[in-house]
Amino acid sequence: MHGRGNDDVQKVALEHAPVVAVSVDLTGTCTSAEGAALELLGRTGGDLVGCPFLSLCDVRHPDVSAALRRALTGETLTAPIDEMFGLEFEAWYAPLRSPKGDITGAIVVATDVTARRAAEREVAQREAHFRALVQHSSDMTLVLTADAEVRYASPATERRLGFRTGDALLGASRWLVDSDDPGASWRTFLAVRETPGAMGRMEGRVRLTDGSWCAIEAMVTNLLDEPAIGGIVVNMRDISERKAAEQQLMWRAFHDPLTGLPNRALFLDRLAGALARSGRRGTSVAVFLLDVDRFKVINDSLGHEAGDDVLRAFTRRIVSVLRPDDALARFGDDEFTVVCEGVDVHREPMTIAERLSTALSAPFSVENREVYLSTSIGVAVADGSNGDPESMLRDADEAMYRAKERGRNRFELFDVAMRDRAIERMETEHALHRAVELRQLRVHYQPIVDLTSGAVAGAEALVRWQHPALGLLPPDRFIPLAEEMGLIVEIGEWVLQQACWQVRRWEHALGLPPGFAVNVNLSAAQLSRPRLPKGVQAAIESARIDPGRITLEITESALMEDPETAIATLRDLKALGVSLCVDDFGTGYSSLSYLKRLPIDALKVDRAFVAGIDVDQEDRAIAEAVVALAHTLGLAAIAEGVETDAQLEQVRKLGCDGAQGFQLSGPLSCAEATELLRRRPTW
Ligand code: C2E
Ligand code: CA
Ligand code: CA
Numbered sequence: 001m002h003g004r005g006n007d008d009v010q011k012v013a014l015e016h017a018p019v020v021a022v023s024v025d026l027t028g029t030c031t032s033a034e035g036a037a038l039e040l041l042g043r044t045g046g047d048l049v050g051c052p053f054l055s056l057c058d059v060r061h062p063d064v065s066a067a068l069r070r071a072l073t074g075e076t077l078t079a080p081i082d083e084m085f086g087l088e089f090e091a092w093y094a095p096l097r098s099p100k101g102d103i104t105g106a107i108v109v110a111t112d113v114t115a116r117r118a119a120e121r122e123v124a125q126r127e128a129h130f131r132a133l134v135q136h137s138s139d140m141t142l143v144l145t146a147d148a149e150v151r152y153a154s155p156a157t158e159r160r161l162g163f164r165t166g167d168a169l170l171g172a173s174r175w176l177v178d179s180d181d182p183g184a185s186w187r188t189f190l191a192v193r194e195t196p197g198a199m200g201r202m203e204g205r206v207r208l209t210d211g212s213w214c215a216i217e218a219m220v221t222n223l224l225d226e227p228a229i230g231g232i233v234v235n236m237r238d239i240s241e242r243k244a245a246e247q248q249l250m251w252r253a254f255h256d257p258l259t260g261l262p263n264r265a266l267f268l269d270r271l272a273g274a275l276a277r278s279g280r281r282g283t284s285v286a287v288f289l290l291d292v293d294r295f296k297v298i299n300d301s302l303g304h305e306a307g308d309d310v311l312r313a314f315t316r317r318i319v320s321v322l323r324p325d326d327a328l329a330r331f332g333d334d335e336f337t338v339v340c341e342g343v344d345v346h347r348e349p350m351t352i353a354e355r356l357s358t359a360l361s362a363p364f365s366v367e368n369r370e371v372y373l374s375t376s377i378g379v380a381v382a383d384g385s386n387g388d389p390e391s392m393l394r395d396a397d398e399a400m401y402r403a404k405e406r407g408r409n410r411f412e413l414f415d416v417a418m419r420d421r422a423i424e425r426m427e428t429e430h431a432l433h434r435a436v437e438l439r440q441l442r443v444h445y446q447p448i449v450d451l452t453s454g455a456v457a458g459a460e461a462l463v464r465w466q467h468p469a470l471g472l473l474p475p476d477r478f479i480p481l482a483e484e485m486g487l488i489v490e491i492g493e494w495v496l497q498q499a500c501w502q503v504r505r506w507e508h509a510l511g512l513p514p515g516f517a518v519n520v521n522l523s524a525a526q527l528s529r530p531r532l533p534k535g536v537q538a539a540i541e542s543a544r545i546d547p548g549r550i551t552l553e554i555t556e557s558a559l560m561e562d563p564e565t566a567i568a569t570l571r572d573l574k575a576l577g578v579s580l581c582v583d584d585f586g587t588g589y590s591s592l593s594y595l596k597r598l599p600i601d602a603l604k605v606d607r608a609f610v611a612g613i614d615v616d617q618e619d620r621a622i623a624e625a626v627v628a629l630a631h632t633l634g635l636a637a638i639a640e641g642v643e644t645d646a647q648l649e650q651v652r653k654l655g656c657d658g659a660q661g662f663q664l665s666g667p668l669s670c671a672e673a674t675e676l677l678r679r680r681p682t683w
Contacts, residue, residue, distance in 0.1 A: 018112035020089070023096060024053045025105040028068060037112050041085045053108065058083035067093050071106035081110055088114045119227075126228035140216075140238070143231035144169065146193055146224060151231050160238060161216075162209040176216055178204035189220055193232060196225040203239075215243040256330040258308055259315045267329035267337055271389040274327070274341045279384020281342070286349040288338040288356065289378040289396035290318070293408040295334035298371060300562075306366045313364045314373065321359045337396070349379050353411040361409070374409030376400055381413070398422040429485060431467070432478055436490055440466045443498045444667035447676060448519065448638060448660045451652055454682035458551065460519040460660065461499040462667045463491065479523075488523045493535055496520050500543035500550065502670065507545065510677055517579060519551045524558035528565065533572040540576065547577030553604065554580070556588030563590075567597055574599040581638070586626050595633060603630040605656065607641020613654075614646040620654075627654045 020035040033048040048056065057064045067079040071093035081089040089110035096105040140160060143152035148170040153163045162174075169175050176185040188200040200220045205213040218236040223229040254266040262270065274285045292298075292314065299307040311334070318328055318336060327339045338356070343349055357377060363370040378400025380392045398421070399414035406412070435441055442464045450457035465473040482488040499518045506512055526532055540547050552573060559566045559582065570580055581602040582595075586609055605626045612619030623639070630637035639651040642661030651659050664683060668676060 019109055020084075020112075021107060021109045022048065022053060022056075023105055023107045024068070024072075026072060026103070028053050028072070030056075031105065037087075037110070040112075041087075043085070056084050057081050064091075067091070068106060068108070071095050071108070072103060074103060080113075084110060087112050088117050123227055130228060140236040142234040142236070143229060144234060145231055148189065148232075157236065160208075161206050161214060161236075174207045176202055176204040176206055176218060178202070185218075189232070192220045192222045193224075194222075196222050198222045214238060215240045259312055259330050261315060261336075262327070262329040264329065264331050267327070267331070267339070268389045268393070270327045270329075271339050271392065274339050275382065275384050275387050275389065275392075277384070278341060282383070283342040284345045284381055284383045285387065285392075286340045286343045286352065286379060286381045287392045287396045288340070288349075288353060288411075289331075289380075289393070289400045290336040290338070290356065290360075291376050291378075291400055291404070292334035293374040293376055293404070295373075298373070302366060302369075302371070309366050310364055310371060310373070313366070314360065317359050317362075317364075318356065321355045337393070343381070345381055345383075349381050349413060350411070353377050353379050353413075357409075357411055376403035376408050377411035378403055379411060379413045394422070395419065425481070428478070428481060432465075432482060432485070432487060435465055435467075435478075436487070436494065440468070441491065441494065442466050442472070442669070443495055443502070444669055445502070445518070445673040446660060446667040447665045447673070448658050449664050449683050450515075451656055451659055455513065455680065456677065457515060457658055458517040458519060459673060460553070460667075461495055461502075461521070463495050483523055483525055486525065488525050489529065492521075492523055492526045493539070496536065496539045496550075497542070500539045500545055503545045503549045504543045506674065506677060507549075509674070512549070512677075513680075517549050517551045519553050519581065521553045521583065522558070524555075524561050527554060527558055527569055528562060530569075532569060533576060536573060536578065537576050540578070548579065551579040551581050551601070553583040555583040556585050556590055559598070560588050560590060563594060570599050586622055592629070595629070600635060602636040602638055602657075604638045604640050604660075605651075607661070610639050610641045610647055610651065610661070611643075613639075613650045614644070620650065623651070624654050627656055631655065 016036050018037045018040065020033060020037040022033045023031050025031050030048045030051050030053055033045040038045065038048075053068060054065055063079055064081055067077060070077055072095065074095050076092075076094045078090065078092050081091045090113045091108050091110040094107050095103045096107055098104050138156050139154065140157040141152075141154040142150055142157055142163060145151050148168065150163055150165050150167040150169065153165055153167075157163050163169075170186075178184040185202040185204055188202045192198045192200040199222070201218070202220065203217045204215075206216050208214055215238070216236050217239045218234050221233045221235070223231060223233050254263055255261065256263050271285070271287065278285045295307070298310055302310075311330075315328070315330070315336070318338065322328060322338065323340070325341060329337045331337055338352075340348070340352060343352070357375060360373060360375045363372050365371070378396040378398065380395035380399060382392050382395075395414040395418070398418045399412040401422075402418060403410050403412040412418075444462050444464055445459035446462060447456045448458040448460060449455070463475050463479070465475075465478050467473050479488065479491075482491050499520045503512070503518055522532075529535075536550075536552070540550060554566075554570075574580060579601040580599060581604060582590075582598070582600055583604050584606045585603040586606045603626060605623050609619045609623040609626070613623050614620075627637040636657040637655070638658040638660060639647075639654075639656045640660045642648050642651060642659045642663045644663055647661070648659060648663055665676065
């Protein structure tokens with residue numbers, strides 16, 4: 001470039017740019033000064049010539065003299081001048097040389113940077129302020145560059161998440177990922193980056209340096225245009241605890257807290273999955289429904305805590321015989337279900353049931369005791385083409401019910417006949433409910449004969465169902481079902497009321513003989529109700545009869561379900577003035593000492609023994625023993641089911657006080673019974 005032209009450029013620059021160019025000699029004295037900045041300060045070059053350069057500057061800043069010294073020794077450098085004429089400069093120092101190359105002085109070109117520095121200081125101050133805010137808070141803050149490089153990580157972020165200044169986040173696996181949509185946070189970030197001031201929310205997990213995850217909620221704000229920050233700010237919150245609580249809630253919605261097993265809802269979901277897979281693979285799915293027989297007894301006798309222990313041990317036992325892919329769930333108190341996929345329909349389901357059954361029949365040790373459980377198992381098998389979760393479960397339930405019916409502690413495989421029966425039972429259940437409302441129930445009365453006098457001493461009230469389609473149904477066809485449905489309480493109350501009113505009508509119409517009583521059967525479910533004595537009292541009072549005209553029959557097995565409560569209830573009943581009688585005696589296992597404590601009046605010798613009384617030695621021996629026992633305890637002995645003359649003769653011989661049976665009279669309708677009582681026959 002041409003020398004002259006260069007001078008011109010220098011001149012223009014010096015005249016207009018906010019600079020001052022000062023040359024000094026070897027002693028540091030100004031030899032010339034020019035530049036637009038001088039004019040700005042109202043000075044001329046001449047003002048400065050002859051002055052020591054350092055006197056122009058604030059001498060408290062040793063940098064200036066050091067810089068000048070270095071220039072005078074041949075160095076070219078840039079250094080700030082903190083104050084010169086009250087302004088701040090950035091100065092370029094260079095040595096001046098003679099044509100021979102000797103240093104003759106130096107030139108200092110100083111640029112006014114006062115405004116820029118002020119702005120920088122403000123930024124720094126604001127940044128310091130901002131830092132102070134985030135530095136001391138437990139908030140996790142990141143300032144990212146537009147390329148997602150960490151420019152700043154608050155201490156909390158470093159501590160908790162391990163992010164550090166300089167980390168490149170774009171494409172990093174540690175960055176916030178949403179488990180449902182791993183790319184979601186990046187898309188949010190990129191969208192926010194587009195527009196200054198934009199904000200976005202993200203949620204997900206950050207992988208920690210130890211490999212575990214931390215749940216995070218974050219707000220991203222684009223502050224790239226904000227001079228104090230100039231970045232994308234990510235404010236994060238650790239939501240691990242909230243997430244854990246949410247998960248806990250979710251877990252609880254689908255699991256049984258006691259055993260940690262899936263509950264019904266989750267089980268149905270899994271079963272649906274298994275069925276879908278089996279449909280694709282052409283295999284079968286087996287569902288096992290396990291019900292612990294008489295689990296209530298364990299809870300009642302050992303307490304609920306021990307009961308819980310048993311259930312946990314039970315769970316472990318089941319798990320021990322299952323394959324890893326089999327799914328176990330707990331439905332209710334003592335109901336468990338298992339799904340096995342990919343089974344061979346012909347053999348496997350029963351083998352698995354057998355294995356479960358065997359494993360569960362070994363004793364469980366609870367509080368240093370050995371507890372034996374028996375389990376009834378219902379099995380249903382289906383494949384994707386013919387099974388749906390709900391109906392499979394219903395089928396397994398039906399099979400389980402059958403297992404219970406057939407004596408518990410066994411397993412049954414569902415078959416189509418069961419489905420028909422199940423439907424029939426459902427229909428019957430429905431109809432039975434209606435039967436009570438529609439007054440389809442009837443009470444028949446079977447005479448009980450006093451064997452000493454031969455006269456009618458009473459009658460047993462026996463319920464029947466006048467079914468609109470099936471005709472008159474005996475109690476065996478609906479009482480067990482009513483007991484299961486809980487409907488027996490209502491039916492029992494109704495029969496008792498009918499009996500009380502019948503006594504009243506007979507009393508009015510015929511005048512009943514002294515000692516005559518109507519026997520009414522009570523089910524175990526009625527006996528366990530604390531309200532029973534009140535109900536009996538109400539029935540008697542509303543019919544305004546002598547309570548002595550009613551005898552309540554309770555089977556020996558019903559008494560043994562909860563012996564202590566039974567004694568208390570019987571005492572309350574007895575206090576009302578009614579008589580009490582133990583039904584089907586000889587079939588249960590009551591002890592003599594227990595019987596002694598019962599406030600009863602009579603025992604009914606079960607008809608099983610009466611049936612063989614004239615032919616079977618053993619039956620006769622038992623009947624004899626029952627009569628002897630009754631008499632020892634001061635109770636009457638009544639023989640039921642007397643069908644023949646020979647049987648009648650035998651029960652007389654054994655000393656029975658009363659007898660009941662077809663040989664004497666079958667159960668009679670109200671009208672027939674009234675007619676019989678009017679005739680007052682003797683046997
Ligand atoms: P149960 O209490 O043992 O009643 C006697 C049953 O023996 C009656 O059957 C009666 O008809 C039958 N029976 C009478 N004499 C003879 C005989 O010579 N030979 C034979 N083989 N059977 C005879 P039913 O009426 O069918 O009642 C059956 C069971 O139903 C009753 O047995 C009782 O346990 C129950 N039951 C009947 N009515 C009621 C009721 O109102 N409430 C409750 N809880 N149970 C009832
Ligand atoms: Ca009875
Ligand atoms: Ca009986």
